[in-house]
Amino acid sequence: MTNQRPDSGLPSILKKLGAMTAIRDTSMVEQSLLRTLGPLLGILETAFYRIDDNGYVIRALYHARRVVEEHGSKRIVDNIEEVTNEQNVSPELRNLFDSVRLLRKSCCRKLGFDLLICYPIFGENQVLGYFVFRRDREVTPVEDAIIQGVLEVFTNYFALLDSSQRDQLTGLLNRYSLEANLDRLWNLLSAKLHVNHVGDNARVNYPESYWLCVLDVDHFKKINDTFGHVIGDEVLIMVTRLLQNTLRQSDLLYRYGGEEFVAIIAANDFEAAKEAFERTRASIEEFHFPQVGRVTISGGFSSADPSVLPQEVIHRADSALYAAKEAGRNRVFDYDTLVAQGVIKAASTGSIDLF
Numbered sequence: 001m002t003n004q005r006p007d008s009g010l011p012s013i014l015k016k017l018g019a020m021t022a023i024r025d026t027s028m029v030e031q032s033l034l035r036t037l038g039p040l041l042g043i044l045e046t047a048f049y050r051i052d053d054n055g056y057v058i059r060a061l062y063h064a065r066r067v068v069e070e071h072g073s074k075r076i077v078d079n080i081e082e083v084t085n086e087q088n089v090s091p092e093l094r095n096l097f098d099s100v101r102l103l104r105k106s107c108c109r110k111l112g113f114d115l116l117i118c119y120p121i122f123g124e125n126q127v128l129g130y131f132v133f134r135r136d137r138e139v140t141p142v143e144d145a146i147i148q149g150v151l152e153v154f155t156n157y158f159a160l161l162d163s164s165q166r167d168q169l170t171g172l173l174n175r176y177s178l179e180a181n182l183d184r185l186w187n188l189l190s191a192k193l194h195v196n197h198v199g200d201n202a203r204v205n206y207p208e209s210y211w212l213c214v215l216d217v218d219h220f221k222k223i224n225d226t227f228g229h230v231i232g233d234e235v236l237i238m239v240t241r242l243l244q245n246t247l248r249q250s251d252l253l254y255r256y257g258g259e260e261f262v263a264i265i266a267a268n269d270f271e272a273a274k275e276a277f278e279r280t281r282a283s284i285e286e287f288h289f290p291q292v293g294r295v296t297i298s299g300g301f302s303s304a305d306p307s308v309l310p311q312e313v314i315h316r317a318d319s320a321l322y323a324a325k326e327a328g329r330n331r332v333f334d335y336d337t338l339v340a341q342g343v344i345k346a347a348s349t350g351s352i353d354l355f
């Protein structure tokens with residue numbers, strides 16, 4: 001691995017921290033962390049791994065900078081790749097992660113002539129992720145202090161931003177977060193489907209498709225009116241936990257409105273998606289809610305086709321949800337079937353050109 005001259009003077013560090021904390025989006029802050037630490041340490045490739053409660057990698061960011069020579073002058077080309085549900089973690093790295101998580105401090109392993117170095121990233125006293133890089137020499141005490149300091153600023157700032165993107169009652173990502181991230185999310189989906197299409201050099205075998213479902217608690221007003229808002233709030237929290245338990249950790253779940261949720265999942269095909277959403281509906285129906293008893297939800301879903309504008313996909317799922325409510329509630333409908341059956345009219349707008 002090529003190392004670069006570090007850029008670690010105090011003014012440079014402060015400038016980079018200033019840039020990092022000027023960002024208002026959690027995913028951009030993660031990218032900025034790599035863009036900050038790589039140049040400070042003079043390293044061309046760095047990675048960030050976010051893990052779930054069981055230590056599995058749910059998201060990985062790979063930052064690579066290349067020095068390109070053009071017309072006699074050199075410039076740095078910067079690239080970030082984001083992979084959700086990363087399965088391509090080498091045994092060496094997995095082993096390193098285990099050591100870092102258990103020891104709760106940075107560790108390194110020899111890898112040929114290089115060292116693979118990993119730092120833990122903490123949040124609420126537990127390891128949330130890892131900062132990883134590879135180079136030919138050990139970290140000096142000054143570099144160690146820089147990395148620890150930047151990681152601490154990052155975690156504090158990330159937690160602050162994250163709380164503004166979360167719903168206070170359920171802890172889910174809120175509507176603002178979904179809307180602020182839709183374009184980035186769509187670019188990510190389209191890049192994944194594109195990589196899958198290209199095939200050979202793909203880092204991971206991605207699923208064939210993504211699906212967006214709007215889920216809504218049935219007759220929630222009646223629950224509030226009968227049992228009061230405090231019990232209504234409890235129902236919302238329980239519905240959230242049940243949805244989280246039936247969906248995969250890598251799926252995305254948002255509280256979209258009062259008693260309305262949006263789930264975005266990866267599935268191999270339509271049948272698998274339908275089964276997953278049907279499972280979430282059944283998990284609510286089968287649960288006995290203390291005091292309230294039986295609660296049901298309805299859902300409408302559509303393919304999260306990256307060639308269709310995300311707002312249009314939400315609109316499609318919403319119209320399928322409306323049809324599910326009209327048909328008697330406690331059911332999940334999908335947009336394409338309803339269009340094929342002539343129940344709803346196909347939308348004529350909303351497509352975007354890819355690539």
Ligand SMILES: Nc1nc2c(ncn2[C@@H]2O[C@H](COP(=O)(O)OP(=O)(O)OP(=O)(O)O)[C@@H](O)[C@H]2O)c(=O)[nH]1
Binds near residue numbers: 224233257325
């Ligand atoms: N307890 C509680 N109620 C909420 C919250 N947010 C919204 N609501 C209530 O949710 C209810 C939603 O009612 P409606 O939109 O009429 O829908 P619904 O009664 O669920 O009927 P359908 O969706 O047609 O089955 C309203 O009474 C809102 O006041 C919340 O955070 N907590």
